[in-house]
Amino acid sequence: MTRPSQELLRSISDEHVLRSLMSERKLTRAELATTTGLSKPTVSESVRRLVESGLVADTGERTPGGRGKGRVGSFYSLASDVGVALVVTIAPGGVTAECVDAYGDVVGRTHHPIDSPAEVPAVLPSIAAETVAAHNVRLCTVSAADPVDRSTGRLVQLPDSPFLVGELDPVEVLSPLLHGPVIVDNDVNWAAQAEHAAIGVADFAYLYLGEGLGCALVSDGEVRRGHAGLAGEIAHVITVGPSGSAMPFIEVFGQLGLRRSGSTAIDVARLRAADPEVLARAIGGVVTALVTLADPEVVVVGGTWGPSLLDAITAECSRLPRQVGVVGASVAEPSLTGARAEALKRLRTALVEASRA
Missing domain, CATH: 3.30.420.40 (ATPase, nucleotide binding domain)
Structure with a gap:
């Protein structure tokens, strides 16, 4: 039987540590060993690698120690600049853009009401740029109240569609603002994904x-x-x-x-x-x-x-x-909830993949 390589074992350990921090927000190395089931030396090496890669940081917080209380432990968390996901909704009520971090927290949100779907092509790039200005955006999900071409992400005009934005290409508009993919789907599909989870x-x-x-x-x-x-x-x-x-x-x-x-x-x-x-x-x-x-x-x-x-x-x-x-x-808010959940899942996966680079 072929034994797994050391590189593979290290990447698995790093993923366990990252996902534990995504879930618990901050943990000591001892707590990480408990939550991941890894040995303390393995966790220590994993934390060292992740700190060096810029994905994890020492928070500066310490556990009580000394006088019979054991060694002082350092708390670690995701680094503050690891990146966020952009979530955009295009609907009759307006265009909304929000940034979501790897913990699932909304860390920035902007909404621009519209009087006509014809306003969307002008509003979309400006509201997205405003929302992501202070963040490292790794990827984006878009919910649109229009049919969406599966292969391109472009909005499609169909007979009797009430919210006709036109043949807008959100991928083309938003890609320059971030470092990763733009995933576009219609609002009802996102809503169904949220309902499935519920x-x-x-x-x-x-x-x-x-x-x-x-x-x-x-x-x-x-x-x-x-x-x-x-x-x-x-x-x-x-x-x-x-x-x-x-x-x-x-x-x-x-x-x-x-x-x-x-x-x-x-x-x-x-x-x-x-x-x-x-x-x-x-x-x-x-x-x-x-x-x-x-x-x-x-x-x-x-x-x-x-x-x-x-x-x-x-x-x-x-x-x-x-x-x-x-x-x-x-x-x-089913469409936003579905698009946000997908953005969070993809963001966490992107961080794990970054640890293997």
Whole structure:
């Protein structure tokens, strides 16, 4: 049997030490030996290497010692300049940029409201630059309220999308501001990732019902994006209209007079006064399609108005040929939460990889 190389053993030890510090924030070498299960000499060597590489630093804090209390211990933590992740959300309410450190703390945040999606190309670079000015940014995640091309990260214009930013390329805009990758996905996919972490269900559909209509399919714990990344664009799924005739889902809101003037965006204020049974019947048709094609264990209903119709949707779905559980979304700020969690995971991995350089 081939024995692992010393280099491999050192990298494994360094990763254990780094991840313990990411979790506990500060530890002595003795505490690191306990949390990692490594020997004290191994931990000491690992700490020495990580300090030399600039990833770990002595905090200057000491444990009580002397007079029978044992040796004085030094506390170590991640170095203050190891870097952060940038998290950006592009939504009808505006553009938000925040920096997240390896502990998961938000260490900088800026929000810029917008009156029109056309403002985003100008706002995005300025707000990102302002947020990252005081930080070493290693990578970025972006949540956009628009379809996203899976291979390029560019925003895609589809018929009847209410929030048309245009063919913006966040990767091109943001890459000059940081040292690592820019990962772009649409807001509903990020929301589904956050919900997956919260409910722990491996197979579900996340139905977003707000000013726009969207869906994310999670199968075996993974968001399924499709060939071009456009899976879950449900506006044109055929369902039951107000008169009982078949029509695209988005047209239901047009016939009910629930779309904003000159836009396909749904007028949420007017919708709240609409007949919930008519809306639930249309939503039930969409759920039927989801159950038929994806076989989810549960359908999670999120968005600005979807959860308010949960009882009517549940009642409608109870009459469907194939039964499926329906629950309300449980995560606050789901798109931001999902994008932030991915940024944190990638940032921690990037620091581990930096220790091996």
